[in-house]
Amino acid sequence: MGSVGLLYVGAVLIINGLMLLDVVPGKAAAAMNLFVGAMQVVFPTIILAQSEGDPEIILGASGLFLFGFTYLYVAWNVLTDAPGEGLGWFSLFVAACAVVYGTLNFTLVDDPLFGVIWFSWAVLWFMFFVLLGLGKVSIQRRTGWFTLFLGIFTGAVTSFLLLTQNYPTGDGAALIGAALAVGLFLLAWLLGAPNRVSVSRDKDPLNASA
Template sequence: MLGLALFFIGAVLVVNGVGLSGRFEPRDSAPFNLLVGLLALFINAIGILRAGADPDFFAAAGGLLFAFTYLYLAVVQWWGLKGVGLGWYCLFVAISALAFAASAGDMRVIAMWLVWASLWFFFFVALGLGRPLRFLAGYTVLVGVVTCWIPGLMILMGKW
């Protein structure tokens, strides 16, 4: 299920990055953020139901960081909120992502968690602290393609 989640998280990151560049209104991507957030929530709920030990719950917690990010973002976009609360949530997620990187055994996964931590941190700076980052749109697209879309596709194709 990881491949499925990563594939669609990659897609939503690309869409959100394009939206950040000003190509369309933020509200236009709210439905997709909602769908991807619900998909990630569903996948990780299955993981929790199947969990047998703490590492299984830890893995689900990592997935829920993504689910709640996109669900929260959908609400912010839909209602035209400033996103300050989302920004502070992103700081929590960025710090938590460092723990997931530290616990990963695969160098590719460590690198992915570190890149995701940086992206969440930049969203904390932009939303939580209200400091615009001109590179954030392009960086979001790049992170989506390199750490989610391509790995997700590779996992789904059995090439990971």
């Protein structure tokens, strides 16, 4: 994923995390989802058109659509008051693809740290599936915190490391990244404990605060 695009993935994840935490209303978050979603569809389409069939370029661009369609889907649901089940099941597909991309970063691309990042996104999108596809609103705040944390660390921080040519490689960096991802997940799980907020079983997390 391009370092510039990754920066704005971080921004939209932070906004969506705050939306799930009921800090940012849904309709206020829709614009950023539209902007970043469109960017993550238009830019990889241009990259593919100019790739001249290079399989490495095609592989790198292909994953961007997963994010672009997710954010456009979020905006659609918020602006139309559509139910979240479709987005939830699409998120399961994204999670499965993220596992594949993560594995390829370990085996084919030789970038284990970004493999860890892909695996952390797989966990996050699986949480979206559980929250929206299965309607388990008890994990809404936990999902919100984890979304916020990954927006900061896998999005903004990683982007600036790439932009300043300070991005670490190697197994050591991957181990540190994995430890950080696990730590952030556990922190999100603690901060988002259901007894900290009363949540209606019928509440749609994308529309309740719109």
